[in-house]
Amino acid sequence: MDLRIQRSVVSNLRNRPKALEIGPFVAGLDPDTDSPFINYASPIPGAPITAADVDALVDAFIGAGRKPRLEYVTSCVPELEDLLLAAGFTIEARHQYLICTPQTVAAQPVPEGLILVEPTTDPDRAALTAAANEAFGEAPEASEADIARVRRNQERGGVVLAAFTPTGECAGAGQAMPPSDRLSEVGGIGVRPPFRRRGLAAAITAGVTQGIFDLGVEFAWLEASGDDSWRVYERVGYVPAGHRLYISKG
Structure with a gap:
């Protein structure tokens, strides 16, 4: 499941109006906002990553006037975190993601008046x-x-x-x-x-x-x-x- 989630994140980034392929990364940059929650990159599963790749990613974000930022499933690229920390990145958060299937979804009532x-x-x-x-x-x-x-x-x-x-x-x-x-x-x-x-x-x-x-x-x-x-x-x-x-x- 981790791999499928990471692949879907990369796919969605590739469909952004201004998507960039930077070595083993895909970045979704938005020319209309500098929000870091919209402008971020994610690694391509299975692609080897080097410190030089991280430097190139940082340069691309800075050149676009955006804050270098990544979101990704950790198990898919376990070596990446150390490379990012060595390049001066700071961890914002670690989140556990949740999944739901058609068999487990439970309908919920809409509050009265809405x-x-x-x-x-x-x-x-x-x-x-x-x-x-x-x-x-x-x-x-x-x-x-x-x-x-x-x-x-x-x-x-x-x-x-x-x-x-x-x-x-x-x-x-x-x-x-x-x-x-x-x-x-x-x-x-x-x-x-x-x-x-x-x-x-x-x-x-x-x-x-x-x-x-x-x-x-x-x-x-x-x-x-x-x-x-x-x-x-x-x-x-x-x-x-x-x-x-x-x-x-x-």
Whole structure:
């Protein structure tokens, strides 16, 4: 499973609008934002990696005006961490990822007064993005580039869901990436503060996960950011499976 997850991450990076192949790495760089959570690289499984390759990766990021950063499944390239640390990288986090299958996913009720829908217009995509940004502690606004990213995910076969009130207020949202090797990453599950503690995160996670399974995906995977989200995902049917490393320089 680790290898399939890592391959799917690389595949998704290759489909970015500005993807770079830098030796044994694939970098997904976005010209519209310098966010390190969007601009990052990941190693190609099975490709040998040297210190010179790491230096070339750093140079490419700096040349693009971006912070050198990687996300990857640790078991697929166990030698890489030492090379990165020797090059001055700092570990941001180690996360355990969880997986779910069509057999284990459990539907969750949508809180009363809310509906889950897939946005089909740019105003709805903007409301979704603004709500997600607020949920993650950022400014509740959406740029044209943000809207384009959501639209592009949908056009490539990803699943996007948002929770709306009857008056059109967006309460929260989540997405699944376009399938690769019959896998899909679920992420961006966010609920605005006024709508929390009502089961909405679980409902969004279950809805997005089932939506991607309806497209023929065998496994969905995600990462939990804390104990609360871990409990939510376990309730939906996700179980621990492997480990990923987040590491950056500068």
